[in-house]
Amino acid sequence: MGNLVVRDLTPVFGAEISGLTPKIPLDSETLGELRKLFDEKALLVFRDIDVDRPFQQYLSYAIINRDPPAQDPTVNPKRESVVSNKVENAIAPVGRLLWHSDMMWSGEACELISLYGLEIGQPAPPTMFVSAAHAWKTLPDDLRARAEHHEAQHVHDISYERSGGDADVLTAQFDDDDCVSMPIAHRHPRTGETLLYVCQQMTSAIVDLPKAESDELLETLFEHIYAPENVFAHQWRKDDLVMWDNLALQHARANVQAEGPPRTLRKTFAPMPAWLKTHLPQFARAGAD
Numbered sequence: 001m002g003n004l005v006v007r008d009l010t011p012v013f014g015a016e017i018s019g020l021t022p023k024i025p026l027d028s029e030t031l032g033e034l035r036k037l038f039d040e041k042a043l044l045v046f047r048d049i050d051v052d053r054p055f056q057q058y059l060s061y062a063i064i065n066r067d068p069p070a071q072d073p074t075v076n077p078k079r080e081s082v083v084s085n086k087v088e089n090a091i092a093p094v095g096r097l098l099w100h101s102d103m104m105w106s107g108e109a110c111e112l113i114s115l116y117g118l119e120i121g122q123p124a125p126p127t128m129f130v131s132a133a134h135a136w137k138t139l140p141d142d143l144r145a146r147a148e149h150h151e152a153q154h155v156h157d158i159s160y161e162r163s164g165g166d167a168d169v170l171t172a173q174f175d176d177d178d179c180v181s182m183p184i185a186h187r188h189p190r191t192g193e194t195l196l197y198v199c200q201q202m203t204s205a206i207v208d209l210p211k212a213e214s215d216e217l218l219e220t221l222f223e224h225i226y227a228p229e230n231v232f233a234h235q236w237r238k239d240d241l242v243m244w245d246n247l248a249l250q251h252a253r254a255n256v257q258a259e260g261p262p263r264t265l266r267k268t269f270a271p272m273p274a275w276l277k278t279h280l281p282q283f284a285r286a287g288a289d
């Protein structure tokens, strides 16, 4: 295994990797190991690693075997590409994030997301992960039979409806009504795995089912996917680099408070969704006046 030391984070997904020296380009043996690990584990965590944006972006594209864009694809010139409760115009600045895969509503697959801990005060609210691939594999037969031939509709954000009265849930408003319908049994474009492809934050309905039946089936699928024993929580420290497969895994976030300790994470997408370069969602807590 070259110089990399690998430790499983859960029996199902996730690996913590040490021994990586950030440099561009990485040697082909190291890249090959990282690509294999990423396809097998879907979540890679590097700790105490000194990473600048060019390397973070390079590694994000290299791991999924794509050429990086010629220019730094800043999320949007008007918005900082950091998740932060302290930086002005940051992404998702406060609140609790419901379970989702970024851009699920667009049909434009964002394969890999990375976050790097720039400034982390403690206690830092964690980022949580579950495996949509594992959820499909372990789906009980009766549920599979009910779900597998249907499509689900994904919209920008239905966090308000799904907030369960939690005023801290973060909602996002968009300047268009884009949505997409995709098979619930969704084939991963790179690994070929079948994913249980519905999420709490964006999946509005199961196509062709009456609303009550659709709501009930979605709720049952969510209970299966997000069962506590399936969740891995990453506890942030400064200089953590966390990279994950945005299709194979879903993520969520515990509540972040504006007045809480600083929590600033540099974010990259690979490939960079074109939509994000020209749109600015507006964020608000579900309980905002």
Ligand SMILES: [Fe+2]
Binding pocket: 100, 101, 102, 251
């Ligand atoms: Fe996200």
